[in-house]
Amino acid sequence: MKLVDHFRIPSVSSRSYKVWQRNKDVFMKDIKLNFLPPFLEPILYLIALGFGLGKFVESIDGVPYAKFIAPALIAVSVMYASFFECSYSSYVRMYYQKTFDAIIATPLTIEDVIAGELMWGATRSMINATVMIPVIALFGLIDMKYSLLIIPFAFLGGLLFAAIGMCFTAVTPNIMSINYPVLLFITPMFLFSGTFFPLSALPVPIQYFAIAFLPLTHIVNVIRLLSFGVLSTSILFDVAWVLVVTAILLVLSINLMKKRLVV
Amino acid sequence: MFGFLGPNGAGKTTTMRMIQCVSPVSGGSLDVLGMDVASRQREIKSQMGVVPQENNLDGDFTVYENLLVYSRYFDIPKDEAERRVEELLDFVHLQEKKDVMTESLSGGMKRRLVLARALINRPRLLILDEPTVGLDPQARHLIWEKLRSLKKQGVTIVLTSHYLDEVEKLCDRLVVMDNGKILVEGSPAGVIEEFIGSNIIEAENNPQLLECLRERDANYEIIGDMVHIYPDNAMELSEYLLMECSLTKISARPATLEDVFLKLTGRSLRE
Known part of the structure; x- marks a missing residue:
């Protein structure tokens, strides 16, 4: 496959909805268990880091520490939900369960299947954000003014990390090797994207690196501004960055998966 | 089908x-x-x-x-x-x-x-x-x-x-x-008819049998310690082999697709 072929727009039909629906049905079977992490995790983090560690931390730009990290917790959850859904879980469906093979024997194409998987990954991110917003609001750490905008933005951010996860799924030689991107990409992002301390605490070149190459930086920025009830023009830059990179990676991930599966 | x-x-x-x-x-x-x-x-x-x-x-x-x-x-x-x-x-x-x-x-x-x-x-x-x-x-x-x-x-x-x-x-x-x-x-x-014929005779491989078969100009194949014979007329040939070549262990059976398959694709193992 030539390089340009990796970026050719794939033809995806509305039938990809059936794949989304399949994953949703599986999710609904364990709905209680699936809703627990986004409900419990922010509580645990806010108590331990926000109120525990936060006691020893000065306010950041006039914002108490718990309020500073609360939106980052949503952003991290957006990243984890869709990345893991479209890496480990998609890999299991593709390789071990042969679910994709079964589906492409029907009128659906492989492009439809991957598109459905990506949409579902993004939906998981959105579900997590939707559950977390009221929990964080209970702690009084979110300004409700623009907070509901976080929900659609979580879907967009979810698509971004779904596409990233799917690209790795397409090239990984086995399921264990997905640990590499987790360790070398996802975990550093969790720590160095302005999540638990502001980017400005880092050396300037690293700040630029984070803005250019760490997608979570932009997700954190947007969700933080929305949850503070602030709409500044800098949001436009972050949203534009996310839109462009997401579009490119969605196309790339579908083409890479096609390359892997069509033999 | x-x-x-x-x-x-x-x-x-x-x-x-x-x-x-x-x-x-x-x-x-x-x-x-x-x-x-x-x-x-x-x-x-x-x-x-x-x-x-x-x-x-x-x-x-x-x-x-x-x-x-x-x-x-x-x-x-x-x-x-x-x-x-x-x-x-x-x-x-x-x-x-x-x-x-x-x-x-x-x-x-x-x-x-x-x-x-x-x-x-x-x-x-x-x-x-x-x-x-x-x-x-x-x-x-x-x-x-x-x-x-x-x-x-x-x-x-x-x-x-x-x-x-x-x-x-x-x-x-x-x-x-x-x-x-x-x-x-x-x-x-x-x-089956085209590649094997309707019947197959299986017999133990020994020089006497091969001698007999060559004499009759029969179509046969040696497989390890067995011989597969593809006769035109199974009844006649097996009778002949029993009587003239004093063989005891032979059996005639209808040919199957398996015989065709092995004949066409060989007997070496495939991976």
Whole structure:
């Protein structure tokens, strides 16, 4: 496959909805268990880091520490939900369960299947954000003014990390090797994207690196501004960055998966 | 019913995957149900059922849900799908297992469920890639019975199998292929008659026998410590061998597809 072929727009039909629906049905079977992490995790983090560690931390730009990290917790959850859904879980469906093979024997194409998987990954991110917003609001750490905008933005951010996860799924030689991107990409992002301390605490070149190459930086920025009830023009830059990179990676991930599966 | 035979690596599954519009056709053209696989794969796939070599049931769902979820991929309306699922569960005798997760089914039950799933869209063409591999005789016979009744209903069935008795029993026509090429084509009986004749005599290999056979100018093949003789007239030749060559251990039997298969594709092991 030539390089340009990796970026050719794939033809995806509305039938990809059936794949989304399949994953949703599986999710609904364990709905209680699936809703627990986004409900419990922010509580645990806010108590331990926000109120525990936060006691020893000065306010950041006039914002108490718990309020500073609360939106980052949503952003991290957006990243984890869709990345893991479209890496480990998609890999299991593709390789071990042969679910994709079964589906492409029907009128659906492989492009439809991957598109459905990506949409579902993004939906998981959105579900997590939707559950977390009221929990964080209970702690009084979110300004409700623009907070509901976080929900659609979580879907967009979810698509971004779904596409990233799917690209790795397409090239990984086995399921264990997905640990590499987790360790070398996802975990550093969790720590160095302005999540638990502001980017400005880092050396300037690293700040630029984070803005250019760490997608979570932009997700954190947007969700933080929305949850503070602030709409500044800098949001436009972050949203534009996310839109462009997401579009490119969605196309790339579908083409890479096609390359892997069509033999 | 049409059979594809050939050793491992002959290209059977690749051919099946091309018919299923999954693998690209690297050369020539392929029409399925009168439609080109390159341009009309959605239409083709909507009229086709597939039983793949490897069971790929959806492990996240029960037996019933497997069929119902699969029906959605074909855009079958829900109430119609529910009716068909009930029918198919009866057809493959899995009604009692409908709420069981697929992983706890036996091998034979899984295979029957895969068959039922392949029928959910009432296909005109059914593709079976080694449908009875690893099944016990009861399960194999049940699958055969179901395939025969589908054939009676007018479904075109394309089958690959290593069980040559299965192909001989079920198929109307077949091809034997190796290294991606078709070696023969015909009906099971026709192919056997053409390449082997109707009977085979098996005897223990000894120099005296070979001497006799050369004298009669018979067509034979040495396989380890056995000799396969392909006679024009089995009765006459076996009588001759018994009387004139004073052989004791010989047996004549009808020739099978297995004999054709081994003759055409050789006896060396395939990976």
